[in-house]
Amino acid sequence: DGGITQSPKYLFRKEGQNVTLSCEQNLNHDAMYWYRQDPGQGLRLIYYSQIVNDFQKGDIAEGYSVSREKKESFPLTVTSAQKNPTAFYLCASSWSTYSNQPQHFGDGTRLSIL
Amino acid sequence: EDQVTQSPEALRLQEGESSSLNCSYTVSGLRGLFWYRQDPGKGPEFLFTLYSAGEEKEKERLKATLTKKESFLHITAPKPEDSATYLCAVQARAGGTSYGKLTFGQGTILTVHP
Numbered sequence: 001d002g003g004i005t006q007s008p009k010y011l012f013r014k015e016g017q018n019v020t021l022s023c024e025q026n027l028n029h030d031a032m033y034w035y036r037q038d039p040g041q042g043l044r045l046i047y048y049s050q051i052v053n054d055f056q057k058g059d060i061a062e063g064y065s066v067s068r069e070k071k072e073s074f075p076l077t078v079t080s081a082q083k084n085p086t087a088f089y090l091c092a093s094s095w096s097t098y099s100n101q102p103q104h105f106g107d108g109t110r111l112s113i114l
Numbered sequence: 115e116d117q118v119t120q121s122p123e124a125l126r127l128q129e130g131e132s133s134s135l136n137c138s139y140t141v142s143g144l145r146g147l148f149w150y151r152q153d154p155g156k157g158p159e160f161l162f163t164l165y166s167a168g169e170e171k172e173k174e175r176l177k178a179t180l181t182k183k184e185s186f187l188h189i190t191a192p193k194p195e196d197s198a199t200y201l202c203a204v205q206a207r208a209g210g211t212s213y214g215k216l217t218f219g220q221g222t223i224l225t226v227h228p
Contacts, residue, residue: 004157042118042218043158043201056213090157097213100146100165100205105157 002027004106006091011111013078013085021076021109023091032074033092033103036060043090049074050097078111086112116141116206120219127192127226135187135200135222143207145214147185149178150201152221158201192226199223 004025013019035043045058049068063082078085088110092103119138150158162171164180171178177188203218
């Protein structure tokens, strides 16, 4: 079945540590996205990518970095510069960033501070 | 700035008790309005896309409608398995091939008691 796989499901970060969240899709979508979800708030966009080797900052990119070396993969690194990283992180994909087709989501990674 | 407000924040229903969820929005030209369902600890699951005022979409016990200022998600004779958080998002009409950003509401938590 086609879909989006995020791993790990749970992740713990120590002070000063960078951690990387994995996102893989087999939907053959060109566009991929990273969102952060906090209790009582809407999803907020961290980064998005339309094509391989190209990505753009979203609304809350500070303290995060991404890469897009393959169409299927869009890993997110939470750096030590992100002072409040505890959240539920969601990866999504769609056919294109400039179409009105829906985004489809993975099942998320919950990141906590040790 | 695009805004999405969902109400109520939480809704408790008895099984079989029909009701509606509201999504009010302001956007600089609507490209699409999306409804998602999110179960605890999971990613959002796509339900519907509405593109223009007057449009309606149905799926089992759910029916989504759209006006120029708001969308309603009507739930007819709900069952306990309909319990979830329902998210609304709007995509603004962007110029040319530029990115059409999604703005999410904070969600409505629906609980259906047997």
